Amino acid sequence: MAKKQNDGSTVKEERFQWTAKMDEAFIEAMLKEQNEGNRIDGSFTPQAYTNMVNDLTAKLNKDFKKEHLKNRLKTLKDHFSQCYDLFRGVSLSGFAWNSETRLIEAEDEVWDQLINEKPEAAKWKTKEICHYDELRQLFAKDRASGTSAITAKERRKQIENERRIETIQEVDQLLETNQVTLEKPITPEETQGAPTTPLSQLKLPTISKEKKKEKEGGRRKKY
Template identity: 55%
Template sequence: MKKDPSIMKENMKWTLAMDEVFIQALLDQHYKGFRMDGTFTQTAYNNIINELKEKLGIEFTKSHLKNRLKTLKEHFKESYDFFRNGKLSGFSWNPFTKTWCAEPEVWEQLLQEKPEAIRWKTKVINH
């Protein structure tokens, strides 16, 4: 039996729908006790692989899941570092637009200190 080459690729293009199902599956496995000391167990990964295949019709590997989890954590950390969970003076989280909001002067001050924060001015954070 010949394997589909797309299954073996470690890089996968994730969609918003894929992320939603994946994050919910991670939460479910955490609540079921399959996350020990901050690490998901092999059982958790097997359960998530099966769930994603059932719900999305796509084959995943443990590497796909670990890589995506790493990316999601990096995105969270970067946003958290800039905004300190909304405690950076003048910024607030808008749950409707799913963006960080501030007056133009406040953005200018942040961008003078951290020019790389420009991406967060319009970046929608869905999760």
């Protein structure tokens, strides 16, 4: 890659080459930052990158930059994801991870069946996967699906539902202690197949600050 100098000339920029030793140190650094809470929603914080750059530069005596780490992170994650998704982690029937050989292993007939269905699986029969256990700690959650992969919108809806449940439970408690009444009494006949009275039709009492403190104090004594 050519890089332009201030005087207008260009020089060939040396490509940043990653070695197995560098990968090992980088993965170790990522796990450390993740364990210290410097990875939020699957992304490392700016402070995490600063820490990793400083750590790797000192440990390996090489000039690391944030972009080097971000690019290598993408490469490691992509390679891991190909394997993880194909074998569903290590839960695909007949397959198992061997930490000594660093291979995904299975009987030949099991391999043949998978390769027949998915030819791209053939390379993983003999391809070692370095640091698979560590990469799984880093990236397995990102490959989750279904209920475990909840979106921000789904989480907001979940919180709203939880709040609604709490509100309904609070109203039930008020009804039980006669602290609230319904605008219209409900007869046994009306309860048969009739919809539940909406919360908007409930008359909630106004509780003064003094009364509220007294009530909260009673709860603390009770528990």
